[in-house]
Amino acid sequence: MGSLPSLFSRPMNTEHYWMRRARGLRRRVNFARWFECFAPVGFGVGLCGTVAVLAARGAGYALVYPLGATGAVALLAALFVMRRVRPVLENDGDALARLDLAHGLHNRLSSARAGVGDWPAPKEAPVLRWRRSRAADLVAAALALLLAACLVPAGVVAAMKPPEKIQPPPALRDLLAMTKRLREEKAVDPAALESLEKRAEALLKQPESAWYDTTTMEASEHLRDRTGEALRDLDKDLAALKGVADRVAESGELIPEELSAQLAKNLAEALEGLDLSTLPPSKELRDKLGKLSPAAMKAMDKKTLDELRRTLAEQRRRLRRASADAKDSKASSRKASSGGLPVFVFACGPADPGPAMLVKNALGVTASGVVDSGLKAPTDAERQVIMESLQKAPPRLYTQAGCKPGMQVAGIVPLPLPPGSAPDADDDLLDALEDLVYGDAYAVLEFEPERRALAAALAVGRLRLLPVSLKDCNGDCKSGSCEKPGGAIVVVMGAAGAGGPGGGGGPAPLQMGDKSTAQAGGSEQLKAGDRSHDTLGDMEGLTSGKHKVDKDAYRGPVAGGAISSEGEGSESVWRDNLTPEERETLRQYFK
Amino acid sequence: MLPPNESEIAEARARLASLRDALANVLFGQDELLDAVIVGLVARGHLLLEGLPGLGKTELVKGLSKALGLDAKRIQFTPDLLPGDITGNPLLQEVDGTRRFVFQPGPIFANIVLADEINRASPKTQSALLEAMQERRTTVMGESHALPDPFFVLATQNPIELEGTYPLPEAQLDRFLFKLDVRRADAPTLARIVLNREMGVEPKVDAVLDADTFRSITALARRIHMPEVVAAYIARIVDATHTGDATVRFGASPRAALALASAAKARALYAGRLNASFEDVRALAPLVLRHRVILDYTAKLEGLTGDAVVAAILEKTPAGPASTPQSLAAAKIG
Numbered sequence: 001m002g003s004l005p006s007l008f009s010r011p012m013n014t015e016h017y018w019m020r021r022a023r024g025l026r027r028r029v030n031f032a033r034w035f036e037c038f039a040p041v042g043f044g045v046g047l048c049g050t051v052a053v054l055a056a057r058g059a060g061y062a063l064v065y066p067l068g069a070t071g072a073v074a075l076l077a078a079l080f081v082m083r084r085v086r087p088v089l090e091n092d093g094d095a096l097a098r099l100d101l102a103h104g105l106h107n108r109l110s111s112a113r114a115g116v117g118d119w120p121a122p123k124e125a126p127v128l129r130w131r132r133s134r135a136a137d138l139v140a141a142a143l144a145l146l147l148a149a150c151l152v153p154a155g156v157v158a159a160m161k162p163p164e165k166i167q168p169p170p171a172l173r174d175l176l177a178m179t180k181r182l183r184e185e186k187a188v189d190p191a192a193l194e195s196l197e198k199r200a201e202a203l204l205k206q207p208e209s210a211w212y213d214t215t216t217m218e219a220s221e222h223l224r225d226r227t228g229e230a231l232r233d234l235d236k237d238l239a240a241l242k243g244v245a246d247r248v249a250e251s252g253e254l255i256p257e258e259l260s261a262q263l264a265k266n267l268a269e270a271l272e273g274l275d276l277s278t279l280p281p282s283k284e285l286r287d288k289l290g291k292l293s294p295a296a297m298k299a300m301d302k303k304t305l306d307e308l309r310r311t312l313a314e315q316r317r318r319l320r321r322a323s324a325d326a327k328d329s330k331a332s333s334r335k336a337s338s339g340g341l342p343v344f345v346f347a348c349g350p351a352d353p354g355p356a357m358l359v360k361n362a363l364g365v366t367a368s369g370v371v372d373s374g375l376k377a378p379t380d381a382e383r384q385v386i387m388e389s390l391q392k393a394p395p396r397l398y399t400q401a402g403c404k405p406g407m408q409v410a411g412i413v414p415l416p417l418p419p420g421s422a423p424d425a426d427d428d429l430l431d432a433l434e435d436l437v438y439g440d441a442y443a444v445l446e447f448e449p450e451r452r453a454l455a456a457a458l459a460v461g462r463l464r465l466l467p468v469s470l471k472d473c474n475g476d477c478k479s480g481s482c483e484k485p486g487g488a489i490v491v492v493m494g495a496a497g498a499g500g501p502g503g504g505g506g507p508a509p510l511q512m513g514d515k516s517t518a519q520a521g522g523s524e525q526l527k528a529g530d531r532s533h534d535t536l537g538d539m540e541g542l543t544s545g546k547h548k549v550d551k552d553a554y555r556g557p558v559a560g561g562a563i564s565s566e567g568e569g570s571e572s573v574w575r576d577n578l579t580p581e582e583r584e585t586l587r588q589y590f591k
Numbered sequence: 592m593l594p595p596n597e598s599e600i601a602e603a604r605a606r607l608a609s610l611r612d613a614l615a616n617v618l619f620g621q622d623e624l625l626d627a628v629i630v631g632l633v634a635r636g637h638l639l640l641e642g643l644p645g646l647g648k649t650e651l652v653k654g655l656s657k658a659l660g661l662d663a664k665r666i667q668f669t670p671d672l673l674p675g676d677i678t679g680n681p682l683l684q685e686v687d688g689t690r691r692f693v694f695q696p697g698p699i700f701a702n703i704v705l706a707d708e709i710n711r712a713s714p715k716t717q718s719a720l721l722e723a724m725q726e727r728r729t730t731v732m733g734e735s736h737a738l739p740d741p742f743f744v745l746a747t748q749n750p751i752e753l754e755g756t757y758p759l760p761e762a763q764l765d766r767f768l769f770k771l772d773v774r775r776a777d778a779p780t781l782a783r784i785v786l787n788r789e790m791g792v793e794p795k796v797d798a799v800l801d802a803d804t805f806r807s808i809t810a811l812a813r814r815i816h817m818p819e820v821v822a823a824y825i826a827r828i829v830d831a832t833h834t835g836d837a838t839v840r841f842g843a844s845p846r847a848a849l850a851l852a853s854a855a856k857a858r859a860l861y862a863g864r865l866n867a868s869f870e871d872v873r874a875l876a877p878l879v880l881r882h883r884v885i886l887d888y889t890a891k892l893e894g895l896t897g898d899a900v901v902a903a904i905l906e907k908t909p910a911g912p913a914s915t916p917q918s919l920a921a922a923k924i925g
């Protein structure tokens with residue numbers, strides 16, 4: 001009885017054994033078949049994935065996205081290939097046939113599975129083994145490419161964005177914005193504005209590639225600057241007119257003859273300015289203003305005069321609103337140029353009415369409180385350096401500034417500059433200073449933002465003095481109005497300019513230093529400096545070295561140690577008695 | 592149809608082995624030929640023996656008939672041989688005072704018919720064998736006559752003589768299960784023949800089987816199991832004979848597939864196995880297909896033979912599943 005289990009168990013065990021081997025063999029063969037079909041597709045997917053990974057790395061995306069997409073595509077491709085190869089996949093019967101062949105069983109396994117005969121005894125030898133194939137090479141290559149794409153150093157490149165539309169130059173944009181505001185505000189004569197717009201459109205109609213040519217940029221900036229200047233002149237003329245109206249209104253019927261003459265003069269100048277302006281006010285306003293005179297104003301009733309004053313004030317407000325863009329652009333350039341450095345204004349003239357009023361008069365500013373005497377005054381060292389520089393200034397400068405020998409230097413007043421940076425700065429004052437700063441005499445100093453560096457900068461003789469003609473003005477100096485003409489000198493200290501498109505307005509930003517500091521792994525020191533406003537006597541620099549003298553130069557024939565001729569530079573060393581052939585031979589030898 | 596059991600197989604194998612031993616005393620040194628002849632007979636197939644004269648073809652047939660205890664007749668095919676000379680003729684006889692045609696059976700009415708030099712008869716005469724070989728009966732003057740069972744045709748033809756011969760038509764060739772090459776024996780075998788034979792004296796062969804036993808063996812061969820994978824292999828081989836190129840005009844017919852399957856079963860029985868195998872098919876495919884592949888004349892001019900075509904087909908048609916992936920290689924089994 002003890003042998004029964006073995007009798008029954010053997011066929012069951014051998015069947016289980018052979019079927020298990022058949023299933024394993026079937027899986028292996030089917031996987032190999034699928035793998036070989038998938039390999040070319042997988043290689044293609046790997047290539048695409050490699051490109052995607054490189055592109056993603058270049059664009060700065062995380063690797064998980066291209067790798068995830070590649071994996072998803074590979075999975076879909078694997079399923080697709082599985083569907084394609086399903087008809088040719090083998091079953092257990094095929095696997096048994098393989099085992100039959102491999103073990104020489106004469107299809108006993110196939111027959112036993114069909115119920116014919118017994119299952120043969122187990123045989124452990126493997127039937128098929130893996131080997132390197134083209135499919136494996138393809139898949140390995142695809143994986144290697146993907147791995148390399150993930151690991152090779154690759155910088156982030158800018159994402160492929162469509163090129164942005166080219167914008168017109170900033171100056172042209174400012175100009176267009178300004179004309180648009182002027183038309184909206186109806187601040188100037190439409191005909192003059194139309195002329196200005198045509199000029200701007202002419203620039204705009206150029207090919208986009210020519211917008212940033214030097215000529216176009218210069219033309220744009222010139223047109224913008226001139227337009228700004230015209231607007232500011234118009235504003236000044238309107239301000240003068242309003243000043244006259246104010247004085248008339250303040251004085252009532254008791255206008256002194258002298259003041260009346262002055263007002264008439266101011267009125268004539270303002271009206272002349274309006275007539276000559278390239279951007280005059282509207283024709284109605286011009287006609288209305290053209291009939292004005294101090295006498296006519298005086299004859300006006302208070303209501304009419306007040307209306308005139310409101311009209312002028314309103315016109316000025318319109319102008320200011322319209323030219324806000326231009327002022328902003330100027331202010332930004334001022335900020336960039338001055339670099340937040342202090343600007344001092346001082347004047348020479350009579351002690352009375354005082355330096356502050358002199359400066360106010362010099363700048364043509366009538367608004368009170370513009371010059372804030374409470375600002376931080378220069379230090380004693382700075383004051384001393386400035387005064388010494390003034391005394392050393394060329395007489396021409398003194399003359400131009402209206403300073404005369406014996407005239408008292410009024411003082412040094414710090415202005416709330418850099419222009420545009422002080423919240424309380426008045427636009428009038430800033431505009432006036434702007435004319436000074438951005439005029440031809442604009443000077444730039446190498447200057448550190450620290451106050452203590454001012455003295456050092458001045459000490460090396462780099463103080464720049466700008467003469468400013470005092471405007472003629474009348475009035476009671478004691479009461480705040482200047483009666484006498486005077487002069488002023490504006491000391492402008494700013495950082496190096498960035499240079500304009502035409503090369504003007506500032507120096508080239510970078511120059512090599514006096515002494516090279518270049519070393520391996522180091523950097524060359526650069527400095528910025530503007531030499532455009534050097535005056536005579538300024539030292540450009542010193543160079544140490546020796547002249548290159550040829551000590552071995554021929555000094556003439558020598559007989560018995562005596563020197564008959566020392567010769568001179570560039571003299572020929574060849575003897576005249578040499579034949580041309582000898583001469584050519586020597587020339588070739590010493591070549 | 593129930594598959595045979597082990598004991599039946601063993602008994603049949605023993606009897607066939609005794610038959611082989613008996614034939615081996617007749618034909619020396621032709622073991623493969625004897626095996627093929629026995630397998631062909633077990634498969635109930637007709638055999639075409641091709642070989643030079645004097646190699647023992649007739650002796651083989653005679654010895655076979657004696658060993659099997661079957662009736663054997665020999666027909667010498669000549670160009671003037673008529674179909675009636677093979678199948679038999681109706682003769683006018685007077686019986687009981689009346690005259691009528693009485694069929695006189697020809698030499699084909701035997702269990703084993705030796706059609707000697709069959710290609711010397713005219714196609715008309717050759718065609719007299721068609722019905723007999725396929726349907727195992729003959730029809731004379733509208734009257735069918737069944738042939739004895741078993742019925743085998745063992746035909747011979749001389750491959751070197753072309754003048755005055757009529758090549759067998761394809762339909763005739765297709766009815767032969769095997770085409771066997773009878774090769775000359777080597778020197779030791781010739782020495783053995785010289786020592787054991789006398790000119791003009793037929794060797795003595797004992798009957799090892801009777802007709803009934805042989806019929807039971809052939810019936811047993813039909814019950815041999817044919818696995819599906821082996822059947823598929825046969826189908827792939829036969830299908831591959833239709834190469835589609837210029838070398839082969841016509842491939843083997845479905846009858847060839849049936850013949851190959853029957854032969855494989857007979858060989859399995861001869862080897863004492865319950866089922867046919869890939870090995871059986873590979874061993875018998877040349878014998879079954881070599882005369883069924885009709886070559887193009889250009890291929891014949893280039894010396895291509897049916898054997899070469901079949902060998903190439905077997906080479907490129909692996910046994911078992913269609914193919915093995917390139918990533919897998921057959922492991923060496925010690």
